[in-house]
Amino acid sequence: SQTIHQWPATLVQPVGSPLSLECTVEGTSNPNLYWYRQAAGRGLQLLFYSVGIGQISSEVPQNLSASRPQDRQFILSSKKLLLSDSGFYLCAWSSDRDDEQYFGPGTRLTVT
Amino acid sequence: DAKTTQPNSMESNEEEPVHLPCNHSTISGTDYIHWYRQLPSQGPEYVIHGLTSNVNNRMASLAIAEDRKSSTLILHRATLRDAAVYYCILRDDNYGQNFVFGPGTRLSVLP
Numbered sequence: 001s002q003t004i005h006q007w008p009a010t011l012v013q014p015v016g017s018p019l020s021l022e023c024t025v026e027g028t029s030n031p032n033l034y035w036y037r038q039a040a041g042r043g044l045q046l047l048f049y050s051v052g053i054g055q056i057s058s059e060v061p062q063n064l065s066a067s068r069p070q071d072r073q074f075i076l077s078s079k080k081l082l083l084s085d086s087g088f089y090l091c092a093w094s095s096d097r098d099d100e101q102y103f104g105p106g107t108r109l110t111v112t
Numbered sequence: 113d114a115k116t117t118q119p120n121s122m123e124s125n126e127e128e129p130v131h132l133p134c135n136h137s138t139i140s141g142t143d144y145i146h147w148y149r150q151l152p153s154q155g156p157e158y159v160i161h162g163l164t165s166n167v168n169n170r171m172a173s174l175a176i177a178e179d180r181k182s183s184t185l186i187l188h189r190a191t192l193r194d195a196a197v198y199y200c201i202l203r204d205d206n207y208g209q210n211f212v213f214g215p216g217t218r219l220s221v222l223p
Contacts, residue, residue: 100158
């Protein structure tokens, strides 16, 4: 069966520091991968999605970037965090763009 | 993206059925109706989806109005573990569209 991992589970970082969140998927090949952010008390916002290695689409202009160095690895990064980057970051995968998405456990990021 | 309207919150008693409504008056003929739910401090999980006919699975039932302008997610016997935010989402499943999550309905289940 397929599983999706995210780490770390929680993170507290000062403003201006760098960020690296990692997501890996097991049990499937060539998944579509997604990064979402959920601000406190709000819905999910799609940040990036990837249909293959090195293929990244950005949904909203922002302070973050994403990379996919391996088939089942998706990384969310920032060179300098802003207070507004705080939130719950969720990685998801699907077999195809038209299929259901399966979410990871999330990383709760607090920028202080 | 087509939009949906859901109540902000609902309450239910444990072991009673729950009917979560969703209005989507501007739905197009190729939009599928998807439901996800998000338990506290977790990522969303797939519940059910359908196009025109009512759908049943082990988690829930989806009742779709004949004109498709509304639908209802039915939990047949609510448990405390069903307390979550429920999202109703429209997506054209034929064109690789992304899911757009709105604020959803926060369901509270009372013991």
